[in-house]
Structure formats: structure tokens, C-alpha cells
Amino acid sequence: MTASATLPIRARTAVKVRRAGARPWTFYALLALFVFYVLALYGPMICIYVLSFQDVRGGLVFPMKGRSLHWFVDLFTQVRTGDVKGAFGRSIKLAALVTVLTVVFSFLAGWAFRRRFPGDTILFYLMIGSLVAPGLVLGIGVGLLCNFLGIESSLFGSALGAQLSWTLPFGVLVMFAVMSRFDGAWEEAARDLGASPLQTIRLVVLPILLPGIVAVALFGFTLSYDEFARTLQTSGPLNTLPLEIWSMTLNVTSPSLYALGTTTTIVSFLTIGLCLGAIVAIQRRRGGRAAGE
Secondary structure, eight states: OOHHHHHHHHHHHHHHHHHHHSOOHHHHHHHHHHHHHHHHHHHHHHHHHHHTTOOTTOOSSSSOOOOOSHHHHHHTSOSSSOSHHHHHHHHHHHHHHHHHHHHHHHHHHHHHTTSOOTTHHHHHHHHHGGGSSOHHHHHHHHHHHHHHTTOOOOTTTHHHHHHHHHHHHHHHHHHHHHHTTOOHHHHHHHHHTTOOHHHHIIIIIHHHHHHHHHHHHHHHHHHHHTOOHHHHTTSTTSOOHHHHHHHHHHHOOSTHHHHHHHHHHHHHHHHHHHHHHHHHHHHHHHHHHHHHO
């Protein structure tokens, strides 16, 4: 067969190969659906971020008027926007306390549920039952219970209990998943070497479970930091940041709201980044030790 006769065959073969590698129409349909989903999810957030950097002439809608940090400064002047600085500080303190308690109780619950005991199934469902209860109703219930017990509604009293009813179930579920991968042989090896129970937990168990504990802390902080429904009926006279944002929507009609949304998002991303960075650093440190051995 001559070279001229083989050219059409090669061309047809190349077309078949291209057709074989072509994606079906369903791929493009699903891709379009995914792009629409991403735009619907992040589009409003991006609009808020952009509009928060307007100058003093700025409004709540496009087109954007100038560029400046005016509304971020206005946000903390407490002239028109309320006590944002105080609410932010209270939210951080409350979230830090909730995080510590969530980590401690989640670890203790995960450690206790390693072995079966009478009533463990009932206790487990009682722990996670608050996930299916409406947050606003649960907050009202916690507030009524505190009033019945003589506990005054406050951020570090009834609001703390209401938020723990939200963060603890997530922390317990994450800790259960972490504990399920814990090898009891490490614990036995520590005991064989003469370690006491407390030394085993401090020197063996906690370092091994540290990435999971960081994940529990991340859940506790982020869920508490932006919790609204369970805090509304239990916070008392002082507002957290979500409650302050809600009150601002009633009387503030300026891009200060957008600046506040941008600020809270930055704080959330910084927290997530710190936790993920800590997990990566722990894993690299372990990998370095393993390689050194």
C-alpha cells in the first residue's frame, strides 16, 4: 500500500481517537450545574465583599462608588453601628470558652465509649438529640430551665449552656471517628513500659489524637462564633456579634453591614487556616520523626 493510500486511513484513525476521547454531553451539563451552584453559593458573598470597600458615597447596591476603607473605620466608631467592638470581643471570649469545654467533654465521651456499658446507646442518642431540635426552641428551653434554677440569663451562663448543646454533639461525633482509628496496642505498650494511666494519656494518647482534637476545637469555635438562634433567648442584656448584626439590620442602612460581614469572614478563614496549618505541621513533624528513625 502506498503512502498516499495510508493517509485517509490515518486521518480516520485520528478522528476515531478524538471521538473516543471526547466527553459526553452529560459531563458538560453537570459542569454547567456545578458552575451555577458555585455562583449561587459564593456570588452574594463576593458582592458583599466588594461593596464593603466603597467610599463615603457608597450605598447598598451596585454600581460601586469609589474605593476606600471608610466603612471599616465607621464600623468601630460606635456612632451609628452600635457596639460592634464589644460584641466582637464577647463573641471571641465565649467561643474560646465553648471550644475548651467542647474539647474536654468530647474527649472524655470518646474515651468512655471505647467500651460498651449498660445504657450507652440511650446516652449516645441523648447526646446528639439536640441536633434535630430547632435551635430557637432549644434556646427558649435552656432559658426557661435557667430561670427555673435561678440562673440569670447571661453570656457565660445560660448562653454558654445553649451553645454547648449545639457544639458538643458535633465534637462527640468527630471524636468517635478519631477514637475508632486509635490502636489500643500503643496504650498497652505504654503500660508495659511502666507508664501510669495519666502518663499514658498525656504522653501517648493525646499526641496521637492531637489532629482530631484540633478538628473538634475548630468545630467548637466556628459553631459558637456565629451561633444566633440558641443565643437569642439566653444572652441576657449583652449581645454577641451575630445578635449585634441582627440588631444592625433593623436600623443601619449603610455598607457598614457589608464591612462587618467581610471582617467576620476574615476571622473565620483565619481560624480555619490556623487549625489546618496546625494539623499539617503535626503531620509533618510525625513524618520527620518517622524518617529519622
